[in-house]
Amino acid sequence: MKNLFNPFRRRFIRKASLGAAASLALPGIVSAAYAETKAGKITLAKDDVILFQGDSITDAGRKHDEANPNSSSALGGGYAFMAGSELLYKHADKNLKVYNKGISGNKVYQLAERWEADCLALKPNVLSVMIGVNDFWHTLTNNYTGTVDVYRKDLDALLGATKKALPGIKLVIGEPFAVKGIKAVDDKWYPTFDAYRRAAKELAAAHGAAFIPYQTVFDKAGQAAPGVYWTYDGVHPSLAGSQLMAHAWLAAVK
C-alpha cells in the first residue's frame, strides 16, 4: 500500500514500510477527495435532528419498524449507523437525534412518494440524501425508463420542497458511485452513469448543500486495496467500504 498524496509522507512511508506502517494512507484519501472536489461542509448545532435518506446503501438492513432515534437496529449496519454513532460520541454535548429512513431499491421518485412521513414529519435540521444509483441501474435490469433528466428534475424538486417546508435545513448530498469492473458494474454503465453523478453534484451546489464525493473517495481507496475490498458487487459497500463512507460523511461536518 502506498501513500499517494504527500511527497513527504510518501518518503516516510517508504522508510517505515520496512517494518509495519502504511495504514496512515486512509484518512489521507478522504481529505484528498474533498480537496479535489472542493465539496462544501455543514456545521452541527445543539438539538440537531439528523436524517439519513437513500436506497439500500443507506438502508443497510435496518429494522424498518423501529421508530426511535439513536437506535442501533433502526440505523442498520452501514455508513449511516457508523457516521451516526460517531456523531453521538463526538458531539455528546449536543443532544443529537439520528434517524435512518433509507429503503432498498429506492429511486428518487420513490423518496418523493414517502417524503411527508419519512422526512418532513421528523423535522430534520440536517438531511443527508444519497440517491441515484438505482435511477440508472434499474434502466439496465428492471425496465425502468427514467432518464438522467428525470432524476435531476425530481431531485431538484424534492430538495426545493424540503427547503420550503423546513427553512434553514442543512443539506448533505452523497454522490452516487459505482466501481467499474466489479460484478454488477460493466461497460454498459458508461458514460451514462457519470451524468447522474454530475447531476447530484450540480444540484448540491445549486441548493447550497454539502457534497460527499463518494466516487472520488472509492476511486482513491482502490489505490490502497482492490476495489472488491471496498464493494463486493461494485455498488454496495463492504464493511470496510461502509466505514470509508462514514469517514467521508463525517468529513462534511466542519
Added chain:
Amino acid sequence: MKNLFNPFRRRFIRKASLGAAASLALPGIVSAAYAETKAGKITLAKDDVILFQGDSITDAGRKHDEANPNSSSALGGGYAFMAGSELLYKHADKNLKVYNKGISGNKVYQLAERWEADCLALKPNVLSVMIGVNDFWHTLTNNYTGTVDVYRKDLDALLGATKKALPGIKLVIGEPFAVKGIKAVDDKWYPTFDAYRRAAKELAAAHGAAFIPYQTVFDKAGQAAPGVYWTYDGVHPSLAGSQLMAHAWLAAVK
C-alpha cells in the same frame, strides 16, 4: 461540557465555547484513561484473525447463525462491530478477518464451555475478551453463587489454555464496568463489583494482555455527558457508549 485534562486546552475551550466547540474533549477522555491506568497495547500484523468474545455487551444483537468474518450482521450493533469496521478500514492492507462470538448472559464459565468451537477453532491471532459483569450481577438477580475467586480462577484457566493452544496469540482484556446510580446499578453492587474489575486487570497483567480500562473511560465520559447518555441501564452501552468503547478498544492497538 468541559475539557478536563489539559490546562492549556481548557483555556482554549473556555474561549471557544462562546461559539460552538468542546467536542474535542472525547478523544481526550480515552487517552487520559489509558494514561491513568498504564494499560498495555498490541500490534496488528498482516492476515491477523481478530475475535471478540464476551457477553451481551459484545453480542449486541449479532446474528448467531452467520459464520462469515467481516459481516455486518455477524458482528452485531455494538463496539465489536464499530471497532472491527474501523480496523478493516484503517488497515486495508492487512487482510484482517474479524469475528464476534459474544453471547448475551454469559459468565466466564459459559465462555469456557463453548471455547473449542467459538474460539480455538477460529484460530484467532488477536483475542479480545470482555467478561465479568454477569459473574457478579447474576448473584443479585439469578441466584448465581459464583464468587470473584471463581471468576478469577476460571478466567485465568481460560486465558492459560488459550495461550497454550494458540502460542503467540495477542490478548486484549476489556474491564467489566458499571455506571453507579443508573437503573440496574445500585449500592448493592459495591464494593463487591470492584473486585471483579481488579481481577480482570490483574489477569491482563499476568497474561501479558492489553487492558481496556472501560470503567475509567465511562467514569470520565460522565463528565462530558450524563452517565445515562452512555449507558441506558448502567451496564449496556447506548450507541454513543458503544462508540466510546470502540474508540477505547482501538486505542489498545499501537
